[in-house]
Amino acid sequence: MSNTLILQDTVSPGINDVHHEHVHHETFISKYVFSQDHKMIAKQFLITGMIWAIIGGLFSVLFRLQLGYPDSTFPFLEDLLGHWAKGGKLQPEFYYALVTMHGTILVFFVLTAGLSGTFANFLIPLQIGARDMASPLLNMLSYWFFFLSSIIMFSSLFVQTGPASGGWTIYPPLSALGDASSGSKIGMDLWLVSMAMFIISSLLGGLNYISTILNLRTKGMSMTRLPLSIWALFFTAVLGVLSFPVLLSGAILLLFDRNLGTSFFLSDIVIAGKILPNEGGSAILFQHLFWFLGHPEVYIILLPAMGMSSEIISVNSRKPIFGYMAMVGSLFAIAILAFLVWAHHMFVTGLNPFLGAFFVLLTLLIAVPSAIKVFNWLTTLWRANIRFTPAMLFAIGFVSMFISGGLTGIFLGNSALDIHLHDTYFVVAHFHIVMGVASFFGMFAGVYHWFPKMYGRYLNNTLGYIHFWVSIIGAYLIFWPMHYEGLAGMPRRYYDFSMWESFKMFAGLNQFISFISMIVFVVQLLFVFNFFYSIFKGRKVTSLNPWGSNTLEWTTPIRPGHGNWPGEIPEVHRGAYDYGKDGREFISQVEPVGENESAH
């Protein structure tokens, strides 16, 4: 079982020596800016992600203002946004730009880079027992490509014709033709270039995560002894490496269609009175390319949250995670199925019904590994001895959200029902709960749990509790009623419903949702404040292992330097989940198996 680790023995001492020399000539630039220390890169990802989350969240508040109060004007908007909010009212074009950027930012910049960028970087070397990533240089470049991508996307907010406004899914021809929308002018080119940079960043990161997990595990750390957080991050990286390049190809073809006169996605188009010469392309082809990434992307966002929640639930239940192998197996099954279900986003595009049937079957199949995971989490809680740290509460919140949002997936994956529910608020509610809120909760759980390891200080607990309770109550208040709007067929991405006989009765509800979303947004700022305040002023961590956890990161010093362990990397003798075994509260992975110890 542990024979796969020979490589590690020869590699780690070498790295160890190198780092000991380096520690002494660190400058500000090499320590905080162009750092190759995985922990610093993780923090860079996290903080950049948080800045993006504030921007993306603020955008949602702005467009919810329009949705909730379509008849009101807000003069301060005009001061802030100029001609985009003439007379204090968001212009439709800008409303759509906000919706588009909200989706893009949250999906890619926050929940992909901010989530797996942070925790893959932070946890992989620490939990598998490695000095650093397989290639610290590529790792650093991964962050800086993400930074470059961020800068380009951010600059698109300031071009005169506005940022991309065709929805985060950027379906052509809308996104391909400058005449179709002002957001499809230079803003769209910037979006595509930014995304290309983002994909490079994600590939550099992903390849690094995979090779690190496969090659740099410490002695005794067989694959079956890995914490579930690492398994989840591993599958996440595999998904990213195999699917992001497909989006890159789609983005490049779209750039060609936009700028070089090709017709990959264009055919038979008359726009703004002009008859375009493009013939023979297929707008649907783009959707296949997009969703071949787009669907795995959902799991790229969700799996790290699943893995970290599993870890945190087990630690704070003081019980082994129930069915470790089933948890790994279900992660694997989800990762495989993630590649085989993309066309369930396209049931109403005129897809061949026979082909659609396969996608229905494979989509609903995902419910089986998901059910295994949920029941395993529940069984882990059964007869546990639970400590409600803010991290644990967010992990429980994650499970609750995953259940609520996962079940509505059964509606949408069934093509006949999707005919009615497609692109309505039912979909908005579904994916916000299952991949938005659930993943955010997983991310918060991770931040609260590993903050002491990151900064050697604790986050303020009371603020953590307030953050959790307002967030979970608010999230349900915002998204639960949206299901009803969706069942009534209310379409998403509408700027104003007041002219629609079928949808205008939800005006009051929309106002309520907007109001709650503002409160929830403000409370997220409380978390941001807690985060930055605690970095400098938080209560200091005094014990090596504050949560009583088995995993390797808690065998490092309270504030580990570059290289993580000052001496030898500890050897691992057991799996990560020996909690409550033989009457002992927890048994660290580094403790050898005792002679009288019971087997599993």
Added chain:
Amino acid sequence: MTEILLIAIVLMIFVVIFQIAKASEYVSVLKGEEKSRKQNNKINAFMLISFLVLGLAGVWWCNDLYYGKTLFPQGAASDHGEKIDLMLYITIGVTGVVFLITQVLLFWFSFKYQENDNRKAYYFPHNTKLELIWTTVPAIFLTVLVVFGLKYWFKMTGEAPKDSVIVEVTGHQFGWEFRYPGTDKILGKKNYKLTKGANSLGVDFSDPASLDDLHVNVTMHLPVGKPVKLVINAQDVLHDVGLPHFRLKMDAVPGIPTTMWFTPLYTTEQMKAKTGNPNFTYEISCDQMCGKGHFSMRGMIIVESEEDYNKWIASQQPEYFTIFPDKKPKSPTDPIADTTNKQVKLAAILPTVK
């Protein structure tokens, strides 16, 4: 001014919350961290179980408030829609039970097994039998849902009946246009390169079948109780024909026509009575993001008795004559009005279309 005040209030609340949080940290140090941790644990466990109870009550209340506003109480207005509603109820039933069980267990376990010095966590790493149960049971339920779903899916996406009324729907930024095939029941050919001026759909008038086609904007008329087949096109970007009352939806894609068929079950007047809403309208919403006017891309359908429908059809003038008024026949018996007669010598009257 109000904004500044609002921001000031929010900031103040912020500061107050922060001070309380800071103070609670000091208090916990004074009280003993272990003790205050246990107290927090109790409070949060209680909050979790309260959240479950209040949450479930909230779900009930929300349902009470909004179920009436979904379209279900009034029923679907098409045959396919009725099947979709039935499936929705079944799926809501199945997932509702699972939702209830899992959420109750999640919060109840959290409450019941909160930290307690007198209890040790039970070491229970795995149990193959249990895991097999919750692999197979969901699989069985899902099989049922898939079988149901696919049966309806194939029915709905299958061929439309031969006697269907055919209507061509064209979406463009930001409106809908409709074309009826006229007496010959054949839609004339189109070529997007012919789109110019009054010929806004690019109809190819060199095709004899196009001469009797009707072209109407915004409002589509349909007869009740007869199958309808929509042939869907887009001129510029993607659109989507969304028919919430019929529970149907189909994308409009430039260059790739799509189809959808259904049978309307109630006339607009009947629906007005059924819903008690004198303003009831069958609306066509665009359900695929199409640009700044997406939200205003509204079409309407009037479903009427076959008699009224035929009257309406008869009152419409073929598009050919609205575009070329000089070609309009002087008497109704003129052979041009009936293009089913393919032998008619058309060449003489055809305009040269480039």
